[in-house]
Amino acid sequence: xxxxxxxxxxxxxxxxxxxxxxxxxxxxxxxxxxxxxxxxxxxxxxxxxxxxxxxxxxxxxxxxxxxxxxxxxxxxxxxxxxxxxxxxxxxxxxxxxxxxxxxxxxxxxxxxxxx
Amino acid sequence: xxxxxxxxxxxxxxxxxxxxxxxxxxxxxxxxxxxxxxxxxxxxxxxxxxxxxxxxxxxxxxxxxxxxxxxxxxxxxxxxxxxxxxxxxxxxxxxxxxxxxxxxxxxxxxxxxxxxxxxxxxxxxxxxxxxxxxxx
Ligand SMILES: Nc1ncnc2c1ncn2[C@@H]1O[C@H](COP(=O)(O)OP(=O)(O)O)[C@@H](O)[C@H]1O
Ligand SMILES: [Mg+2]
Numbered sequence: 001x002x003x004x005x006x007x008x009x010x011x012x013x014x015x016x017x018x019x020x021x022x023x024x025x026x027x028x029x030x031x032x033x034x035x036x037x038x039x040x041x042x043x044x045x046x047x048x049x050x051x052x053x054x055x056x057x058x059x060x061x062x063x064x065x066x067x068x069x070x071x072x073x074x075x076x077x078x079x080x081x082x083x084x085x086x087x088x089x090x091x092x093x094x095x096x097x098x099x100x101x102x103x104x105x106x107x108x109x110x111x112x113x114x115x
Numbered sequence: 116x117x118x119x120x121x122x123x124x125x126x127x128x129x130x131x132x133x134x135x136x137x138x139x140x141x142x143x144x145x146x147x148x149x150x151x152x153x154x155x156x157x158x159x160x161x162x163x164x165x166x167x168x169x170x171x172x173x174x175x176x177x178x179x180x181x182x183x184x185x186x187x188x189x190x191x192x193x194x195x196x197x198x199x200x201x202x203x204x205x206x207x208x209x210x211x212x213x214x215x216x217x218x219x220x221x222x223x224x225x226x227x228x229x230x231x232x233x234x235x236x237x238x239x240x241x242x243x244x245x246x247x248x249x250x251x
Contacts (some may be wrong), residue, residue, distance in 0.1 A: 032216060033216055033217075033219055033221075034216030034217055035160070035216070035217050035218075035219050035221035035222055035225065036219070036221065037216075038156050038159065038160060038225055039221065039225055039228075041171075052216045054214075054215065054216070055127075055128050055129070055130075055131075056127070056130065056215045056216050056217070059130065059131035059134075059135065059159070059218065060131075060169070062131075062135055062138075063131065063134055063135070063138065063155050063156060063159045064152075064156070065152065093244075094199065102173075108120070
């Protein structure tokens with residue numbers, strides 16, 4: 001699914017990485033637990049949907065090769081987070097929907113799960 | 116090749132910076148990307164453990180044509196029962212660690228599944244040493 005489609009489905013805004021918004025994601029994973037994200041075993045382009053909005057979210061994505069992150073409930077990335085995301089060519093998206101709604105909408109629109 | 120990095124306990128905003136540096140270095144050296152990923156996932160969980168559970172530590176990285184060996188040596192409370200600590204779900208993490216997205220007792224089990232060889236030794240009241248080896 002194209003990032004543009006993700007944005008329109010969840011009324012999302014790109015808060016970092018506008019230049020990469022024509023990118024595609026193959027599947028999505030939703031979690032607030034970074035240890036859980038670190039257990040993912042896939043070569044696909046994963047999008048993370050999360051309510052955890054801190055430096056460890058970005059670090060975990062850097063380590064896990066995750067390039068697209070959706071922060072739910074309108075959570076705002078800090079400048080420090082945006083800088084680290086920029087260094088790693090990541091796209092950060094913000095939506096007012098909850099983790100449940102965001103996941104439900106995207107799953108309903110046929111964005112596959114990881115597991 | 117040999118590299119050394121210092122890690123401070125409790126320094127949550129910098130947790131993972133060494134793992135990030137090691138990832139870039141291994142990529143630059145042309146190590147297979149699947150091996151890089153496994154190695155840095157294990158290293159990152161181990162680095163977070165120093166930040167979360169110990170006072171300070173040193174990370175030693177040794178690379179040759181056959182493997183990467185990473186030793187994480189910390190000064191800290193140590194682990195009284197390593198077998199118990201290796202169990203999925205066992206955790207003594209503080210609420211602060213949970214707020215970082217860790218502290219579910221999944222770190223050590225995931226380190227094990229991402230390394231070809233994992234060794235954990237500890238002296239209570241002194242510190243813990245973790246060694247991760249991955250072959251190319
Ligand atoms: N470097 C360390 N120093 C002291 N205790 C540790 C260290 N690493 C792990 N532990 C202990 O082992 C437990 C399990 O570790 P881990 O599987 O990484 O889970 P978590 O870090 O989420 O608690 C920790 O909660 C802690 O009690
Ligand atoms: Mg841990």
